[in-house]
Amino acid sequence: MKKVTLIAGARPNFMKIAPIIHAIKSAQASGKDISYRLVHTGQHYDNKMSGNFFEQLEIPEPDVNLEAGGGTQAEQTANIMVRFERELMKNPADLVLVVGDVTSTMACAITAQKLHIKVAHVEGGIRSNDWTMPEEINRLVTDAITNYFFTTSEMANTNLRKGGVPDEAIFFVGNTMIDTLLKQRPNFRKPKIWDTLGLREQEYMVMTLHRPANVDEESQLKSLLDEVIANSSKLPLIFPVHPRTAKMLKKLNIGHERLHMVDPLGYLEFNYLVENSKAVLTDSGGITEETTVMGVPCMTLRDNTERPETITEGTNELLGTDPKAIAPAMEKLFSGNWKKGSIPYLWDGNTATRIVDKLLGFNDL
Known part of the structure; x- marks a missing residue:
């Protein structure tokens, strides 16, 4: 049984995690040996994130809320790490999957690696190259200690290769945020x-x-x-x-x-x-x-x-x-001259399925 701990710290994280939960449940229904535990770090307190929010995304409420919000960047990082370490020791995992670029993403990746648990980063490799943004620091640190990178674009793949990440650790799968968007669009x-x-x-x-x-x-x-x-x-x-x-x-x-x-x-x-x-x-x-x-x-x-x-x-x-x-x-x-645009490759609503298929195929978990 592959045990995966999913991390979310803020509202957008849940939108990225929701399709992964659906894909894991689908894999379980077809007899695959995989389980998940959903951890909300509590980084952002949001009174709109009630049962209704999880109902809209069609996912269960988190298994645990670490309630590690508030304080400065450093205090928040420390609180998340201390509480997530306790959580992992109590509920061990084979893999910690983090998404996006919030403080929780970085803090939970560090904590997992120090407990010798592998880390997967969904949205790995994206860069603004603006170090004044806390999110950019979170991305750089997380990607420096990630084992498996699930990416949204060829540009992200290029960024990772430039940073010395081997091709066998990079999986171009698409965008889970768009999985949620396409699934929920009829329900707007x-x-x-x-x-x-x-x-x-x-x-x-x-x-x-x-x-x-x-x-x-x-x-x-x-x-x-x-x-x-x-x-x-x-x-x-x-x-x-x-x-x-x-x-x-x-x-x-x-x-x-x-x-x-x-x-x-x-x-x-x-x-x-x-x-x-x-x-x-x-x-x-x-x-x-x-x-x-x-x-x-x-x-x-x-x-x-x-x-x-x-x-x-x-x-x-x-x-x-x-x-x-x-x-x-x-x-x-x-004046009607705005560009029409097109949809990037693999932003097709099936990203989470590709992620879970890859997780199931990893022999080193």
Whole structure:
């Protein structure tokens, strides 16, 4: 029996883990010897992550919540490692599978290796080359001690090879985030604000901002919002507000009749809004992947991205953090000249099955 411990620390991690759980259950149903234990580190406390959230993703609640959230980066890393070490000693595993690039990804990989347990990294090899972002440090450290790399793109494979990873440890399988998106797409549902605001398809825009470079400085956040409002052709702007951003917006006292600041939305409701929007402005990596698959124009307000395939192949454009870049991008959008994009190879909804098939074939577990 192959025992796999799956790690999630924040909402997006569960979206990447959910299809892997489904694929493991499917393997079990066909008589394969594999079991899993789902560990939530509690890195991000989210009161919307109730039973309803797990129901939406069609997965059971975690076997354990380590409740290791809060504190500085260092305190959080230490808390996760201490608590996960206890968890692994109590419930040994043959493999610890981590996803993405949050603090939990790195902390649990280190803990597993120190207990001589092999590590698999889903989304291994992606790079922004921006060491000011904690996520980039998490990626570099995790990939330095990973045994099996499950990758989303050829660019990720190239990054790993450049770092000395042998080809036999790299498995180009696709994107589990897209597995979840394609599975749940028929279930997307209107949020309440759709009717409240009288929204119509293609006649509004969606915006999300949470990166420090955009929201931690009052003047930067104000300039970005002013430019978006001035150049968005009288369309309503739906802005689900991250808690980090909400604090700053309160200080700035920003308001406009077309700017609708709403609480964070559920997965199915948020993606309903994205799919039916004219365009999305964001500084999130995951959203650029989802817009690429749904064919929605996306403007990324960052100076770099760890997901370049959303630009080279998809519907995403990297605008940078200079507010002056917004006007020409909006002009391109409204003149009908935004690129159509295509879906990257293997982003087909079957990534998790490929991952589990590989796990079952590993003889050294």
